[in-house]
Amino acid sequence: MDTKKNTRKYSSIVVDGIDRSPSRAMLRAVGFTDADFHKPQVGVASTWSMVTPCNSHIDKLANYCAQGIDGSGGKGVIFNTISVSDGISMGTGGMRYSLVSREVIADSIETVVGAEGFDGVITIGGCDKNMPGCVIAMLRLNRPSIFIYGGSIRPGADKTDIVSVFEAVGRYSAQKIDKKQLKDIEKKAIPGPGACGGMYTANTMATAIEALGLSLPNSSAQDAISKEKLADCHMAGKALLNLIKKDIKPSDIVTKKSFENAITVVIAVGGSTNAVLHLLAMAHSANIDLSLDDFTRIGRKVPVLCDLKPSGKYLMSELIAIGGVQPLFKMLLAEGLLHGDCMTVSGLTLAENLAKVDHYPQQQKIVMPINKPLKKDSHLRILYGNLAPMGSVAKISSKEGNKFRGVARPFDSEETALKAILGDEIKKGDIVVIRYEGPKGGPGMREMLSPTSAITGKGLGKDVALLTDGRFSGGSHGFVVGHITPEAYDGGLLAIVKEGDYIEIDAEQGLIELEISKKEITNRFKGWKPMDKVPSAGVLAKYVKLVKSASLGAITD
Numbered sequence: 001m002d003t004k005k006n007t008r009k010y011s012s013i014v015v016d017g018i019d020r021s022p023s024r025a026m027l028r029a030v031g032f033t034d035a036d037f038h039k040p041q042v043g044v045a046s047t048w049s050m051v052t053p054c055n056s057h058i059d060k061l062a063n064y065c066a067q068g069i070d071g072s073g074g075k076g077v078i079f080n081t082i083s084v085s086d087g088i089s090m091g092t093g094g095m096r097y098s099l100v101s102r103e104v105i106a107d108s109i110e111t112v113v114g115a116e117g118f119d120g121v122i123t124i125g126g127c128d129k130n131m132p133g134c135v136i137a138m139l140r141l142n143r144p145s146i147f148i149y150g151g152s153i154r155p156g157a158d159k160t161d162i163v164s165v166f167e168a169v170g171r172y173s174a175q176k177i178d179k180k181q182l183k184d185i186e187k188k189a190i191p192g193p194g195a196c197g198g199m200y201t202a203n204t205m206a207t208a209i210e211a212l213g214l215s216l217p218n219s220s221a222q223d224a225i226s227k228e229k230l231a232d233c234h235m236a237g238k239a240l241l242n243l244i245k246k247d248i249k250p251s252d253i254v255t256k257k258s259f260e261n262a263i264t265v266v267i268a269v270g271g272s273t274n275a276v277l278h279l280l281a282m283a284h285s286a287n288i289d290l291s292l293d294d295f296t297r298i299g300r301k302v303p304v305l306c307d308l309k310p311s312g313k314y315l316m317s318e319l320i321a322i323g324g325v326q327p328l329f330k331m332l333l334a335e336g337l338l339h340g341d342c343m344t345v346s347g348l349t350l351a352e353n354l355a356k357v358d359h360y361p362q363q364q365k366i367v368m369p370i371n372k373p374l375k376k377d378s379h380l381r382i383l384y385g386n387l388a389p390m391g392s393v394a395k396i397s398s399k400e401g402n403k404f405r406g407v408a409r410p411f412d413s414e415e416t417a418l419k420a421i422l423g424d425e426i427k428k429g430d431i432v433v434i435r436y437e438g439p440k441g442g443p444g445m446r447e448m449l450s451p452t453s454a455i456t457g458k459g460l461g462k463d464v465a466l467l468t469d470g471r472f473s474g475g476s477h478g479f480v481v482g483h484i485t486p487e488a489y490d491g492g493l494l495a496i497v498k499e500g501d502y503i504e505i506d507a508e509q510g511l512i513e514l515e516i517s518k519k520e521i522t523n524r525f526k527g528w529k530p531m532d533k534v535p536s537a538g539v540l541a542k543y544v545k546l547v548k549s550a551s552l553g554a555i556t557d
Helices: 003-007 010-013 018-028 060-071 091-115 130-141 163-171 180-190 201-212 227-246 256-266 272-283 293-300 316-321 326-334 348-354 414-422 448-455 518-525 539-546
Strands: 041-046 073-081 120-125 144-151 380-385 388-395 404-413 430-434 465-468 479-485 502-506 511-514
Touching: 003 227, 010 018, 041 060, 041 091, 041 227, 041 502, 060 073, 060 120, 060 227, 091 120, 091 130, 091 272, 091 430, 091 539, 120 130, 120 227, 130 144, 130 272, 144 201, 144 227, 163 180, 163 414, 163 448, 201 256, 201 272, 256 272, 256 293, 256 326, 272 293, 272 380, 293 380, 326 348, 388 511, 404 414, 414 430, 414 448, 430 502, 448 465, 465 502
Parallel strands: 041 073, 041 120, 120 144, 380 511, 404 430, 430 465, 465 479
Antiparallel strands: 380 388, 388 479, 404 502, 502 511
């Protein structure tokens, strides 16, 4: 066997032979030597930018990654893709581009790797949308691939983080703190690089991707600024060359069972509702049949074990300090809740990776034992009913209770709802309904962190529910139901909810119902037209034409 040719399945087409002399000439100008043309080429997709602290250090990680590739017999080639900041754009029209960026990132990585003929790819993501975007591209390309998580931020003083700031806005509005105290929280909450510090969407997705088998062990549980994260990047280069040598591709790793592992871990850590949306989209890219009902099926037997923010007490940095997620995986495997025979990018199975992992220290209080869970089944509840015949996703920690019946307070945008909340128009027993914020109607399916944080900051977290066809940040908590489908723009019942209607939410029964008659529904839809916020041109206009329902993962292909 010609080993060199076998490990250069794609790059040999680009650089071998007399006719490829122009290609080699171009590559010499970016640092290639004669020897490099005989090595496997590995693209390193960096999401570095100064747009957000989540990604501001990833240029350094990409360099370490390339060094690991070069030192293991390959040739690393770094390229960039975009990132947008949810935390900065939250509550503004800019947030409409957040979920859209997942598709732009996936498309751009696929485009570069496909065009340049890389034999493998390492992607490095640091925040919510670029992580699933990276993985979607890896799955589409199906070349030897590894995902590296940029790492979690260290906590601000007094264990503050970005959600502390959002909730402080609500507390200030409720006159619980003054302007000086608000500014103090603003100045100390984000001390440096790394993704938001609770079990919000970034840490949730990093953990899910590791459980899926596409990251090296504990890549999801390392501080962004740490020697462990640098070592993770360096080791990924060596591991990727092993995958190329053995021709182990994402399709050899990602299966229905590995997606079940990912869902199990998301539940155990008390992860973000966004994981539902992203895992559905990732499974679609892998041609694996995954549906909302799989979350219900798995959720019946998997407990919530980690007492992590937003609904819990602890930050990701504290979980990292006691061993990260690998001991949790080991606990779940021992209980038969994970499939240990799934292959991973280490070249070993999940069970083989966990064989020598130590258990958590006995005195730790962050991860509960299996027999004393925080919640005996999943906090992620898939609800159906006349308001959501195609499904919706609730995040119910049980601290808020499992049932809520209240009076509808409908709003046609996040901004109008937030104004009402901050203006003390929302009272105990109300159900805030925010519509026309779905994938098409938004467009872009914005996250409702500002309204949920304002509700919590005003002390109404247990007394007010919030429903939307939009999404929630991983930092949202309270009695919240999102991803309602069909969305209002597509003629979902959310569009005709009126002030004073009663809505019942029952997480135990998986039910969400608008309490009006079928006749009344028919009457209200007579002459109804959707509110249209769709631009006439540009990326949002393209997105609306392509995007599918949230119940399918808001996919565009």
